[in-house]
Amino acid sequence: MKNNPGGNRVLLIKLWNCLRGYVIIKIVGPYGERLINQAALHGLYLWDVKRVDKDALLAKISVRGFFELRPLARKARCRIFIVQRRGLFFHLYRMRRRQAFILGALLFIAVMYILSSIVWSVQVNTQDDTLKLSILKDLEEWGLKPGVFKHNIDKKYYLDKILLNYKNIAWAELEIRGARVIIDLVNKEMPPRIEDDTPCNIVASKDGVIEEVIPFRGEAVVKPGDTVSKGDVLISGSVTLAGRDNTEDRMLVRARGIVKARVWYRKSVEVPLVEFRKSYTGRVKKAYRLKLGNHEIDIQWGDLKFPAYVEENLPERHILPPGLGNVRFNVVLYREIKEERRFLGVEGAAEEARKKLSEELRDLPEDLQVVQKKMEFTLNPDKQSVIGTLMLEVIEDIGVEQKID
C-alpha cells in the first residue's frame, strides 16, 4: 500500500517500532474486534491483525502500546498474551548472553577507531623532488611519520620547523585528511648569491644614455654621453695593473659602482568609449555538483532566475577514497551580476586613461629621478577607444653585477 496517503507515515511508524521493539500478541475473547476499536480510539497503533481461531486474534503492537492495551483488554473482556518479542531492543537484550560476540563487536569498533587515527602516509606537495625527500626525512626526524597518532600532531610546530629550516620555502600548510598528512609548499626563488670575492663586471640592465659613472672598484669602460644597450659592460672587473717595467698585468676584481643613465619608458593604455561595468548584486544561488567519472549531475533547488551571473566553483572533494571510484562533489555558487553600460565620450575616456597612467607612475620605484614625462591621447576610431600613451624619461642606476667566467 505504497500509494495510499497514510502509507508513508505507517512505514515510518513500523520502522520506529522495529527499532524500539514490538510484541506479537494473542487476543483471546469473543469480542476481539471491540478491543481493536478501543485501541484505535486511544491512539494505539495495531498492525497485522490476523484471525487464527474463532475467538483468537494475532496482532502486533509496540511495547509501550502493549502496557496501555492491558486495561482496555479488561474492559473488552479479552485476555491478551505475548506470543513473541521482536525488534532491535529485544535482540540486544538476548544478545547479552553472547558476551564474546559483543566483545568482538566492541573490539572491532575500537580497532577501526585506532587505525583511523593513525597517520598512514605523509605527503609533500612540491615540484622539487630533492626538497620533497629532504623534508620527508626531516619530518621523520622531528616525529612526523607514518604510525604516529594524528590527534597529537601540533601543526604549528612542524610548520615553524619547516619554515625555519628551509629558507627557500615561502609558505607551507599542513593538512590532515583522513589518515594522510598533506603538506603543501610554495618555493621561494632565491636570487643567486655571488660571493664577495668572485670577479664581476657591472653591466647594463637596460638600454640608455650614460649620465654619470662612479666606479668604486674596477675600471669604468663607458663615459657620460655614451649610448649603451642591455648587457653592455659598464664597469669592468678586469683591472689593468701597470707594472714598473711597462708590462701590463690584469687582475680580476669584483667591480662595484653606480652607473646612472637616462632611460626612456613608454606605456600605453586603451580605454573604450563605452564602458561595461559588472557588479555583484549580492544575490547568490547555491547548487551542488556531483561528478561521477565524466558525468556531472547538478543538484539545485528551483531555477536560476538571474539574467546574468558568474559561476564560482568551490574546491572539489572526493567522497569515496580514490581507489573506490571517482566520485567528486563540489558546491557551485552562482553570483548574480549587473552589467552597466556607460558612455564615457572622448573626454571621459581620456580622463580614464590619464587616471590609469597616473597609477602606473605611482608604482615606479622611488629611487629613480623623473626628468620628463609626457602623456598623449589619441582617438582610435575603428575600435571606438582612446589610447593614452605615457612617455617617461628617467635617470636611474642601470648597473647590475655579472660574473666573469
Added chain:
Amino acid sequence: MKRTNQEGLKARIFDALELPKDIVLDLPRITVTGKVGAFIENHKGILEYSSDRVCINTKLGPLVIKGQDLIIKSVVADEIVVEGKIRSLEFEE
C-alpha cells in the same frame, strides 16, 4: 424523517458549493487496490473480523469486505488497511 431532510439540505448546499463530500458529510473514503487491498478512511470501528469477512462500520452503515486470507494490516483512529484476496465490497442496508 426530519433528520434525513436536514441531511438532504446539507448535501444540496455542499453540492452547490462544490466542497469535497467526504470531508463535509463525514463519508468514508475507500481506496481499493486491485484485488489485494482496501484502504478505508473515516471509519467508525470494526464490527466483525474473520479471515474471509471484514465488517467495518461507517456513517452509511456497515461496509462488508468479503474475500480470502484477509488481514487487517493496520488500524488507527480514522483509517484501516485491509489486505488479502478481496472478492467484494458491499454496503449493507
